[in-house]
Amino acid sequence: MDQAMTQVFYVTRFTSFIQRLFSYYVKTEFLHNVGVNYLFAPWISWLLLLQSAPFIAPKTFPYLVLWWVFVIPLVVLDVKIYGQWFTKGKKFLPTVANPTSQLxxxxNLVGAQAAAYMGWQETSIFLFSLGIVHYLVLFVTLYQRFSGGIQLPRMLSPVFFLYFAAPSVASLAWESIAGAFDIASKMLFFLxxxxxxxxxxxPNLFKRSMRKFNVAWWAYSFPLTVLALASTEYAQEVKGSIAHILMLLLLAISVLVLPGLMVFTLFNTKMLLSDNDPIVNLLNHLPRVV
Incomplete structure (x- = not known):
């Protein structure tokens, strides 16, 4: 009896420790102007997996439940981030805006695409509007390069690929809403x-970050993939030789980048631990504005 009680005690203490540790890291990310944007990444990944899952069809109850589970945290984060943009004054956004803000x-765009697959036209338009309007604000802010803003270290320069990830996802999302790769989708794809x-x-922008592998290299993968997917939709719509050559080129780049990143990661698994991750140390030294 005493042994069983002791085991229960240690299991409870261990569970409490893991919970506090998890809460600490999540809180640290949530209060960081760069790290908070990466809190969108898990929900984006799960929404993409939901759309591609062969055993969960759209317009079914499991799809609906999972969509709500994945979208609600996105909306909560939207309220936190976009609310700060509105209420913190005109100098707040130029100060905290960085390429990771596009996550x-x-x-929102991935959530809109998933909603469109269910036939929820109004919901998908709502999420699309929310994403595209704030993308325009963010794009103009980043384009002007205000002084005093957060300057990302060179090691994080791969996240600049998120510049073309957002319009690529937007072109695919609008295709799902409109039912065709129309002029709006083409405009976003061209952008x-x-x-x-x-x-x-x-290439000089990425030269220093490419000297040694780090986890930030994975920022190349997703933008290239969605750009390649958008090119396939464009090629199917246009049906021209140039469009198909462009599609094959982008698909080849995307296919080659992913296994390359997997191989580099396999040989540098220690970087996946926070104590050995140079990205964590860099983020800890960036200024915080809360």
Whole structure:
């Protein structure tokens, strides 16, 4: 009896410790102007998995329940982040805006796409509008490069690829809402293609970050994937040789990047631990504005 009580005691203490540790890291991320944007990443991933899951069809009850489970945290984070943009004064957004801020936009757009698959037209338009309007505000803010804003370390320069990830996701989301890859989707795709080209022709921006592998390299994967997906929809709509060549090129790049990142990560697994992750140390030294 005493042994059983002792085991229960230690299990309870261990569970409490894990809970406090998890709460500490989540709170630290939540209060960090760069880290808070990465809180969108799990919900974005799960929404994408929900859309691609072969065993959960849209318009079914499990799909509906999971959609709500994944979207509600996104909306809560939206209220926190966008609310600060509104209420903290005109200098707040130029100070805290950085390329990772676009993850909040991507979260809304992915949620809109998932809602469109269920036939929830009004909900999908609501989330799309929420994402695209704040993307315009964020895009203009980042474009002007206000002085005094957060300057990301060179090691985090791969997150600049998020510049073309947002319009790529927007083009796919609008296609799901409109039912066709129409002019609006093409405009968003062309914007993402232009931003991708602009970054490719500026290798010096990524030179220092590419000297040694770090977890930030994974920021290349998702933007390239959604850009390639948008190019496939564009090629199917246009049915031209140039569009198909562009599609094959982007698909090849996307396919090659993913296994390459997996191999590099496999040989650098120690970086996945927070104590050995240089990204964590860099973020801890960035200024906080709460």
């Amino acid at each position: 909040s936009v991507i979260g 993402s293609l232009f931003l991708f080209t602009s970054l490719v022709f500026r």
